[in-house]
Amino acid sequence: MGYPRKLTRRFRAFDNFAISFTIINIISGIFSSFGFGMGAGGPRVLVFGWIGVSVMVLFVGAAMAEIASAYPTSGALYFSAGKLAKRHRGAWSWYTGWLNFVGQVGGTAATNYAAATFIQAFVAMQWPSYHPDPRHAVGITAVILVLQALANTYTVQLVAIVNRISVWWLLIGLVVIVAALTVIPDQHQSASYVTHFVNNTGFTNGIYGGMLGLLVTSWTFTGFDGSFHMSEETVKATVNAPRGIMRAIACSAFTGLILMLALVYAIRDYAKEAGASAPPVQILVDALGTGTAKLLLLIVIGAMLFCGLANMTSNTRQIFAFSRDGAMPGSRWWHSVSPRTRTPVKAVWLAAACPLVLVLPGWWSHTAFTAVVSVNVVGLFLAYGVPIFLRLRLDDFQPGPWNLGRYGKLVAGIAVTWILISNVLFMLPQASPITATSFNYAPIALGVVLLIATVWWFASARHRFQGPVSYGRPDEVAAMDLI
Template identity: 35%
Template sequence: MDGGDGGKAVDPRVHSRHSQHSHEPGSADSRALGRLGYAQELVRRMGGFSSFAVSFSIISVLTGCITAYSDAIGPGGPAALGIGWPLVSVGTMLVALAMAELASAFPTAGALYHWSALLGGPGWGWLTASMNLVGQIAIVAAIDFGCASELAATLGLSSTASFWLLAAILTSHAVVNAASVRIVAWLNDFSATVHILGVVLIVGALLLFGRAQPLPFLFETGFTTRADGSLGLGFLNGLVLSMFTFTGYDASAHLAEETHDPARRTPWGILTSVGVSAVAGYLLLTSITLAIRDLPAIASDKHAALLVMRSALGDGFGRLAMGLALAAMWFCGLSSVTSASRTLYAFSRDKGLPGSRFVSRVNPVARTPIVAIGVATVGPLLLVLGTAPFSDSLFDAMAKMATMGLYVSYAVPILLGAVARHRRQWLTRGPFSLGRFGLPVAWAAVTWGGIVLIVCSLPPNQLPAGMLAFALLVLATIYFTFVRHRFEGPKVKLATLEAERHGDTRE
């Protein structure tokens, strides 16, 4: 990918459009955005809690830990959860710390794309945005189709009804997102409350009335359902639940242009969402695991977590837990559409997509990127209709491949930031800075991203890994064949920003 940080001047039209919105309460934030080369087109309605809530809702421990519990307890046994979740939490926090520092320095919509383009050049920005969009569209598809399928099963409907329910769920997400970012922020705040109360309810009930195992059971390493009996590979397979659950915390950064004081609040939104999810998720997994009475039977069931809760607390509680999981999935899908639409909007305003002028349009009344929201909901619907009716395994592989793609889009800007620091091209930090620890944390985060990709590629996940490699090859071919000489990336380059910020605090 091509690099360089040419000193292209800020487009004067950006400042002209920006001045039209200088009357807003967040005018200081608007001026800061203007220095990055963009007009304040979106409206700032989100505070610090909302920044946390949007990422917390996408991580959604109620969704990941309950619906994918069988993916961990089967191959890895209790240790994949008792030991695996804390291990993955530490690695994820390294990525979150490095990401938070970038978000503080460059608080823009489309975050990951913008960081890569500034720090490594337009080619790296284009690749990052493309991989992130592939991941986000597929994740929305997986979340909402999972919600639709579980809802159909709960209501006793046929599998065909899942597709109609999916269309209805995606439509609801599109309508809410298009109507107002204030409504989205309020719903995300409510979602965070639902998640926390749901975890407290389930954990409290299971520990008080359903506990069947002593605490050491949580660290049992001698169990696996793998046909080859490999305990080591089984444990690593079990980590995939934790790794797949810990995605989406970049949403706080994608909504930076709709957050007040984003250089300070966005980093803490990222970090607190990961930290609270780590604690809440571990409590949830611990309470479910210690309530297991028959490990072989639970490990072989596709809905293992719900089976544990029904066995421990009765069918009524199992239905309540499923209701909470369904609500969590709906909120998770809503926030995921919000995040994906902002990436589409930011990438399009820099002319990174076909029909960019159309996709980057902002509704003048609601001040939301209405076309990007439409793409972020129609795309997942088409993906499901094109894969799920023919093969569940193909759709599952695509969802896993997309999740791995998200980790690629996380690691690339962090890697580029570390290289830029080493070369002393990026010297000026934002209000949130790790100081002298920033560079080692960045390298550790990149290393963790590589570990995630390796673990997620181990048997039986060779197909998603191969699909990811193929997707990267296709994107690279498209870039070098059609995009390289047309796409310029952000309007302002890193060298220009460093020259303008020479009076700011530096390491």
């Protein structure tokens, strides 16, 4: 790919799968967004929307996997965008890289803030005198970010081991939660309950309300580009990285559907639980009792912490690669690698500091925090869509060992169509009446990011950044290898 090796290949096929599976993290995604789905479509959209969106995400994953096989680098999306563009390669690469960066930072911030919120919920259940406070959530998030940065500072082997543990934590945790919701309650909803439809969004159009409910699954299925970003540290990356993407999505789709069904059929008092501050936690309490609910809540918190760690790992590699090509302020600083651990330590701490900056507005305004992190999904899926769109336009695309053959363009076309539809949904109003607290700030947040990137591009970046850098011929690059 034109770069000297600085990172060691310690990720096996399972490790590569593990990082995307952990970032998607069905337990974290479903528990943090289930309440929104209860008001936007109810069980019908939660269950059947999960199935439909999972299929569409598989198309996105397959199109990305084909590109990952052809360009297995840490730069992943922005690198492949620069290589696939017919013209203006620097601009395509620039915008893709910054969308990817901001989306990943938002994902790390949102996941860890959600973990802090659930930690406070657990503490309040254990000690009723404690009252959750947004400022405490910011402080807890800061502590979590520091601990995750420390874990990422050490060898990639440690990260791989933690990700292996996280996979088993998720799978065993899923079995425990589903088994508890199936066996312990003395009653469940009838089989036809999955067709129950609810529209509490405030909009009178039920179709619109139900379409908003599709966001629950879309929110969950982000971050599977993690396997792509870990390519330079993965053995046989041209095959194992694309397989990691596809396996992570497929396993998450199947296990997530099981968890979704378990929660839906365990609902007791719909109005009460939908109106709770944490609806899935209230479902656990009503169905299983406070004691069992607290134990299961620990599983959920653990899943969120693992998810945040994997998010930071992926973000670190994107920072490292983007800096290697000179696209970030202080690039020489951020793409340096520790000679002892062979990890980009400085990029790790940048990946910890940026989410903390996003979380800080939550100290005084939950709306401001939501406005900033809402760009997470929009930024990521737009970053996914750019190289797929460019591959669609390219007639002489050279696939890697893992490819879709003659179906490549068809799959890419479906993927781009779904990305456009889902991003429009993310930027539409999600509650009525529209007020300062219910307004969807995602378009504004995205607009600010694109405005800054555009001004920066025309002011200076276009003169020095021409896309991914090549350090020379393969034999010259091999002679520069630092490991």
